[in-house]
Amino acid sequence: MEQESEAPAEGLPEVLPSPRADFYGGLAWIVFGIAVGIASWRMDRLEKMGVSFFTAPGLVPGVLGVLMTACGIILAVRSLQRGAFGAVTGLPVLLHADLLKRIGVTLVLCLGFAVGLVSRVPFWIAAAAFLFLQISVLQYPERKANNEVARGLLVAAVIALIAASVIAFVFEKIFLVRLP
């Protein structure tokens, strides 16, 4: 007997960054590499402590900064050769409306939980609240289409409470791991 599961939608084209996005990426690497290089050069070489130049703390990060800058230059030049400023190449991958819509709420909820709630309220309450909101939001379109929003909220609440309690119990009581 066949059963239903979820799978990535077929036929979607693989979205790769455009040469223009790579060009700006290359510039970002150049800036970052130069910043690392300068910070490494200005880092204390501990000469007063008699430390040899070859074991100075900034030596390896400095070399890495130079290498990152070089790679950034190669990436930028390569993207120019591939027509970074030729025909209009569309929006960068990360600015596609579909992607932003799908990911935006998730991102806000995850950040709200990890940065806002955790360590400020008891963990199981924070986890239950996050799970309820996140599951409800993710399932909302399907629940709305099937006209079962209230049922969806109830299911999300039950799953959230059970999952949060089980996680807190297993970590804290069975494996003696401290929770935030």
Added chain:
Amino acid sequence: MLDGLVLLGHSFAGFMAVKPILYTLGATLIGVLVGCMPGLSATLCIALLTTLTIKLPPNDAILILICAYVGTIYGGSRTAILLNIPGTAANAAACLDGYALAKKGQAGRAMGIATTGSVVGSLFGVICLALLTPTLGEVALSFGAFEFFWLALFGVLMSGSIAGSDPLKGWMMGLLGLFATLIGQDGIHAHDRFTFGWPELSGGITLIPALVGAFGFCEILTVLSEPMKKALVNSVDSVLPRIADVLKYWKTILRSGVIGVYVGILPGVGEDMAAWSSYAAARRASKEKELYGKGSIEGLMAAETGDNASIPGGIIPALALAIPGSAPSAVLMAAMIIHGVQPGPMLMVTHPQFVYDVVAMTTLATLGMLFYGLFLVRPLLAVIRIPRSIIMPVIFVLCTVGAFAIASRVFDIWLMVAIGLACFVLRKCNYPIAPFVLGLVLGDILDKSLRRGLQITNGDLTPFFTRPVSALLAAITIFTLLMYVPPFNRRVHALKDAGLRSIRGILKR
């Protein structure tokens, strides 16, 4: 040799108790379940379990992690066969023929073949682990800063070259990982680097929160950012492996095992490459090439033998050199350090029993995998039906606990979120994540080895290129890098073709 056998006997005897067997079954089951869920990787599973098992005795904790590792890679073949979605990256090659067999109504047979290949590959890898680790460890005792510098650089370079479709971006991620590991107090003079006055950064970027971010939060965002559709899970016939399949393809199994272990030993090259390499080699040597991609038993067997053989293969350099063969073995190595076992050349001197304990643990994990492969196929399929809208939020809560638990610092949760977000953005721009992780693991070795080497020689770089092992590693590293420079690559290929032509000419005469 006899000492090794005695130690191995002690190890197996030590694990023949109720508790280790229960741990084996439980952890392998968790691994298989995680592997069944596309988007969740072996690296994430081991990282999360590291935090869960932090209070357990070292041997129990490492046993759980190894069982979960083996279980995850095996579990990924379920969705590859039934849904055409690899549960982990290592099972991508299994999709080609596994799914084709499932569409022909032979999903059970395909899973039986995957089980056989995984078990035989894993056992072959275990034998290599037992034989090669002490030998490699002994050789590595003569290694100095020069050799370790090249090994670390080679690992990052290889990982960057192979992971993803753009080697340049792979190397950049490797460099970023190397840089990230330099944040915090330096390992020689305890001088703060790039901490900007944040006391939390003085301890450096902790590996487990970073990995949970890179493989957990990043993966959650990636999965949720992709549109999904309902897919049908193919029905399952008998899952019992057929002896005839094993006997018919014994050469393929042996070849794939050797390739899997070899690829596993290469620093930074993971199980996915082992599966693809084994699959490609089997296809080249096959008498039934036309069946590949259309439901070839041999192809599926090769892919699953290769990826599972690479698990013990990846543990070999992690134990003997402290240079992990793959991202999951990097987390395993970090877990060993957390539990007070320092991998590296001195391991065979300080903890000789531990190496054989790992051999016994991997064998137990393989038996656990066989158990679930034979007896629990249908119940395990239920996990595939759990919607991602429930799984992913729960995984994020686990990621938060996982990031916090190692050092009980809220800062580590923020670090996990920041690294996960950065990795998501970079991944969307086609930057691979594995080289970043290898960079994080190998950065400290590279930094200390380069500076110590330069101090020993007072700034003279010559020994980095003249000591025998150093010279070999330097030659391989530089050659690998130069092969990505088009004129050099063309010249090498022209020379190779000319050489082959002259050899053929000599043979014809």
